Amino acid sequence: MDPAATAALYSTHVLKDGDSFLVANGYGDVEEGSTGLFRDDTRLLSMFRLRLGDTQPALLSAAVTADNVFFLAHMTNRQLPPLGETAAAAHGLIHLLRARFLFEERLFERITLMNYGTNAFMAPLRLEVAADFRDMFEVRGQVRPARGKLLDAEALMGPNGVIFRYEGLDQVVRKSAIAFSQPASSVEGGTFEFLLQLVPGVEQSLFIEVGSEPGGPMPSRERHRDAAAKARKRMRSRGRRGGRVRSSGPLFDAWMQRSRADLALLTSELETGPYPYAGIPWFSTPFGRDAVITALQTLWLDPGIARGVLGFLAAHQAQEESSFLDSAPGKIMHETRRGEMSALRELPFGRYYGGVDTTPLFVMLAGAYARRTGDAAFVDALWPALIAATGWIERVCDANRDGFLDYARGENTGLSNQGWKDSEDSVFHADGRFPKGPIALVEVQGYAYAAFRAMAELAELRRDEAGMQVWAGRAARMQAAVEAKFWMEDQGFYGIAMDGDGALCGVRSSNPGHLLFCGLPNAARAASVAQRLMQNDFHTGWGLRTLASGQARYNPMSYHNGSIWPHDTALCAAGIARYGHRAAAVELLRSAFETAVHFDMRLPELFCGFRRVQGAPPIAYPVACMPQAWAAGAPFMLLQACLGVEIDGMRGEIHVERPHLPDGIDEVRLHDVALGGERIDLLFRRVGERVGMFVEGKGAGAPAVRLRS
Structure with missing residues (x-):
């Protein structure tokens, strides 16, 4: 042949x-x-x-x-x-x-x-x-x-x-x-x-x-x-939903348009609204974690996806205890399946709840959606589900010696690791030993912290002073516990997990980048993590490895121990930018864009974490899903991290802080950005060494846009 x-x-x-x-x-x-x-x-x-x-x-x-x-x-x-x-x-x-x-x-x-x-x-x-x-x-x-x-x-x-x-x-x-x-x-x-x-x-x-x-x-x-x-x-019709991105770079626009088309392809219209299925071929079904992260990636441009995701997950919230399904009252679904094997319970995935992070991510998304839209009526409708979800988080944290949100699967048919790195070998000690459970992942504590913060903000919105104080106090205690237990002073970095004996798994992984996304670390530690993530043992030139080279079990061809996942890189970039290191976000966006060029303008679910070699393409992971929802959403989160755009629907304001443009792009236009009942067009233009921001077309001259340079 x-x-x-x-x-x-x-x-x-x-x-x-x-x-x-x-x-x-x-x-x-x-x-x-x-x-x-x-x-x-x-x-x-x-x-x-x-x-x-x-x-x-x-x-x-x-x-x-x-x-x-x-x-x-x-x-x-x-x-x-x-x-x-x-x-x-x-x-x-x-x-x-x-x-x-x-x-x-x-x-x-x-x-x-x-x-x-x-x-x-x-x-x-x-x-x-x-x-x-x-x-x-x-x-x-x-x-x-x-x-x-x-x-x-x-x-x-x-x-x-x-x-x-x-x-x-x-x-x-x-x-x-x-x-x-x-x-x-x-x-x-x-x-x-x-x-x-x-x-x-x-x-x-x-x-x-x-x-x-x-x-x-x-x-x-x-x-x-x-x-x-x-x-x-x-x-x-699906592709026209939400705000749109246009730039002075035709190839960059092709990437954005392909990502938008992939999200439209993967999004199904359910009774509760639009819902992005995780990926084709293996995960073309509703997943909890994937959909929440996709919604967070696209929230600034299309809050309708977040509303649909929240509505579906609230409707399928666990009501009972089941070790087979890893379910408990208040817990948010990990995945659902409709095949014969799930119907016969040969596998638990008919409606499976074995994800420790989906529940705090659900609460995080609800808080972010409320800030983005000011949609108090929808939050009121969600409130019983949010109370139940937060109740589950609190019960698990209260049962942990250090107040952490941990996991241990109910039965052997379930997932042994229940964070986003859910392969069997993704969590281990510095010497390669697998930890004793229950396991508390570092990024999950960040999600729990952000969930408590979100509940405090929503309680304030609902004039619930007592609830606001309770959840703000929980967030503060979680923050203090993470800083005390996960920080590795000698490495200037956070460990990946705490095991069931309270011992730190002192491994340098990409997980702490998600901690930055949640805003938990203080500024000095965040700067140290950002600096380490951008060094060669993490940053390959194509994106961030899930595990730093030189660590035990490092393998650039593995699923989670050294490969590159675009959504992971995007979350890390957003976290790094949150602490003011916007130039690093620009570099990571450039890496992702140049990767997409080699994959027909489509970021795969993951690819191998080999070091970039001049003139050679990135190395594909053979069975990666493509398209994958949170890979398709990654470009939008990366662009937001570069532009420094935050939309406050509660106050009717758009905040832009120290915007940077991608390399080689002199203009980026955001069309039809929703703010309340209005649509605003924003233009970002390179002017010498700085980037200026202008309001154009609909909403021109609106006082709701605030620029901080």
């Missing part, structure tokens, strides 16, 4: 709509590995392979459109033998276009062939289809002791399609219906062959639809066009 064909075979292209998503290779085929059409954590299409005769067409190009709606693969034929009375088709005479999209949980595909030769040809178009109905965790490698049974396929209008059926161990019959716009010339098992007469200059099209149920009328050009127009209109 030639190099281009090999690259296409192993590249992946994704589409998503609601709870359905599709992963296919560069040819548009589904045939192995993690490719497939999935809905509700179940693979509905495990084989969808196109051939012309016995050969795979030659790929010319493949891409997903900039708005993430359509996948397009342009191909041409290889040598085809004569069929019947028609001549043989030499290589390169037939143009084949696969165009597909997802809409209303259905896959729509159009296969178009055009003969650019001078003779008529007979083209044997073959489609091989199958559905294995495997649970997402099986696709990821989980081995089940038993599975349900594949039932006999049902005919769907004879040669016009097929319905695959599977009866799971949960007694649910799952279906996958495939329909064609014209009958196949022959059907053998799951292979449908269409003999198409290709007259020179005359286009031939086959329309296909795939869904969990038959779609009513058979596929047609009209159905395809109507659904395509609606899909594009809906995605355009």
Whole structure:
């Protein structure tokens, strides 16, 4: 196989709509590995392979459109033998276009062939289809002791399609219906062959639809066009939500627009509002931590995401104790799954609460949302959920000898580590030993501190003087305990965790950068942490490693022990900027932008933490999700850190403190920034060695904008 064909075979292209998503290779085929059409954590299409005769067409190009709606693969034929009375088709005479999209949980595909030769040809178009109905965790490698049974396929209008059926161990019959716009010339098992007469200059099209149920009328050009127009209109509407970024740099704008389009793709419209699903393929479902951090990243431009996330998480807050689910009253959900394995409780992830950080992050987000919008009515509606969440935090802290928020999984089926670095080997002592639980992570204490601060502010807003004093006091005690127990004076840095014996895991990781984001450290210690994070053992030139080189268990190819996660780098940058070190945030934004250039303007979930080498690209992590919500949100948090923009919806003010522009960018415009019921446009422009800020268009001359240089 030639190099281009090999690259296409192993590249992946994704589409998503609601709870359905599709992963296919560069040819548009589904045939192995993690490719497939999935809905509700179940693979509905495990084989969808196109051939012309016995050969795979030659790929010319493949891409997903900039708005993430359509996948397009342009191909041409290889040598085809004569069929019947028609001549043989030499290589390169037939143009084949696969165009597909997802809409209303259905896959729509159009296969178009055009003969650019001078003779008529007979083209044997073959489609091989199958559905294995495997649970997402099986696709990821989980081995089940038993599975349900594949039932006999049902005919769907004879040669016009097929319905695959599977009866799971949960007694649910799952279906996958495939329909064609014209009958196949022959059907053998799951292979449908269409003999198409290709007259020179005359286009031939086959329309296909795939869904969990038959779609009513058979596929047609009209159905395809109507659904395509609606899909594009809906995605355009999502992409227009919130404020927009424009700059003097076309490539920088392409990065921002790609990130915005990825967020629109990953965001599903739930009953409680917009909710960003975590990532494709492994995490295309509501996650708590990921969604909260994505909402924090985009809050300054689009508070609607935060409102949707808060509403959903409050509606799914734990009400009972369960060691299997790691749940307790008031706790906020970690993830939810809808597949067969979760339904049967083979795994706890149907609705799982094994995240120690999601609950304080939820309270943090509520406080940040209130400050950003001044939406007191929504806070009032959330108040019972916030009281319950804070109550859980308080109970866990009160049970810890030092007042820390710690974790220990309830059962072996759950996650052993329950912070954002949730792999089994991500928390350890300086000598590499794994700690005894319960474990208190340093950044989680920052989240708890910020949650108590948020509750104190919200209590003040509600004129609850007693509550304000209680939560402010808890925040102060948490701050003092962290400074006393986690600080490593000899290293000028915070350790990663305290173990169950009260011993510090004296490891230098990126976690303390999140502590800066929460505003817990004093200025001197924050400056020391910022300085250390920007040194070569952390900063690779592409971003910040999750673990400093030279530490025990450091591995730049690992998941959490030396790799680079863009959302982690963005949180650290925001924390560093919070303490006034804005030039470092500019450097980290530049690194992230230059990384995105090598990944088709899309930041992956993570990539390897090798040191940057001149002329060489960053090294991909093989099974990283892309797109991933908090990776797509990272550019917006990094830009906010550089510009120094804070929006105070309670007072109706926008504060800008010592703004910096990204390297090579002389202007950045923020369009339609919401402030109360108004929309404001802001222009940041480089003027000599300084950056000026101007109000333009809507809101021009508004006294609500404050600049501190």
